[in-house]
Amino acid sequence: MNTMNAVGSYRGLPVDDAQSLTSVVVPVPEPRPHDVLVRVRAVSVNPADVKVRAGLGATDSPRILGFDAAGVVEAVGPEVTTLAVGDEVWYAGDITRAGSNAELHAVDERIVARKPASLSFAEAAALPLTVITAWEALFDHFGLTSDSTGELLLLGGAGGVGSAAIQLAKALTKTTVLASASRPESRKWVESLGADLVVDHHDLLTSTRAAAPDGVRYVLSPFTRGNIETYAEILRPFGHITATDEPEGLELLPLKSKSIGWHWEFMFTRSMYATDDQIEQKRLLEKTAALVDEGRVRTTATTVIDDFSAAGLREAHRLVETGRVVGKVVVSR
Incomplete structure (x- = not known):
């Protein structure tokens, strides 16, 4: 052997x-x-x-x-x-x-x-893993195209998925990209990748409202725990959220009045289920x-x-x- x-x-x-x-x-x-x-x-x-x-x-x-x-x-x-x-x-x-x-x-x-x-x-x-995750979120779940506009909020912008999503969104869509970052090195990184605006995830509601007063259309969320109420506030009606994490006790009812869509992204789904x-x-x-x-x-x-x-x-x-x-x-x- x-x-x-x-x-x-x-x-x-x-x-x-x-x-x-x-x-x-x-x-x-x-x-x-x-x-x-x-x-x-x-x-x-x-x-x-x-x-x-x-x-x-x-x-x-x-x-x-x-x-x-x-x-x-x-x-x-x-x-x-x-x-x-x-x-x-x-x-x-x-x-x-x-x-x-x-x-x-x-x-x-x-x-x-x-x-x-x-x-x-x-x-x-x-x-690869971060590109697949970001691509499936942006183009499979959100359905973005080269003509798509609107505000795209990427939580954890300096992380692997956020870093990939910033670049793919700027290369392949017309969306305005907001990336969350709090430390100076994180802000510098997301700006270098092409983020149009930077928000502070420690004060997500206030900083996002300041950056996008009319709200955002899309949120990519790797840190969902405790943020659903905030998402309900900052998202426009008929907006969309794609989550990559697994928060316990998730309660989505605050999203209902705005008819906000919820999507899960798990990049192993296709291989796990041998999809066509x-x-x-x-x-x-x-x-x-x-x-x-x-x-x-x-x-x-x-x-x-x-x-x-x-x-x-x-x-x-x-x-x-x-x-x-x-x-x-x-x-x-």
Whole structure:
């Protein structure tokens, strides 16, 4: 049996525990018919990675974590038609399968695309999960087009999803982009990405009213807890909210009088349920790669840890857990 090195976890532990992420040797994955086997060159760490790690139950076999990845196709399954050995690719993976924190990773070709030629593997690995989340929110849920106008409020503007959404909205729509940020470095970051206006999420109601006196049409919400009343105030009638978080005890009744639409965004839905349109994730990554190579979207990698090991990944998880990261943390070989 062929084996490989990987980083895994046997149970949810605090990130400062050396056993929270540990070096393991596991079998090389056997590609399914539509899989490509990727030699992973870089990964990024998202809040989703941290959440999965912290919530793991005890197991006798290591759970290999990791979603975002960039690397080189080393082998293909018998039914693969869209990629070939040697292709440089990027993707965000599948929550139902072993993750990308390994030397080799098997992933369905329908959610994998060739990476932007102008980016390094580390630069590319920062984007896929956040780009997919932002794209599905903006264009699938909100239904924005190149002619769409109105005010788009992005909470957590300096985070990974916010950073991607600012750029996609400015590149592909005519909306006015409001991004929330509170620290000077966060404000500078979102402005550099193209945000038209910056609001303070610590005083969301007052700052949004000042920036958009007539209200906003769309809200992308990764921090929904305690904000529904505020959203009801700042959104125009028939506005829309897309949420990416999972607040307990969510009460949406304050949105009713304005007929405000509510959407959930979970970028793993297509792969988890093998939907007929899961290839849309490949297509949107291809479109984003073109935008990157045209200079209209840039990488959001701000911290690159050149240590693809358990220690390097623990450090990346630790940074993301602080909640103060601007842009994305990447771990590279």
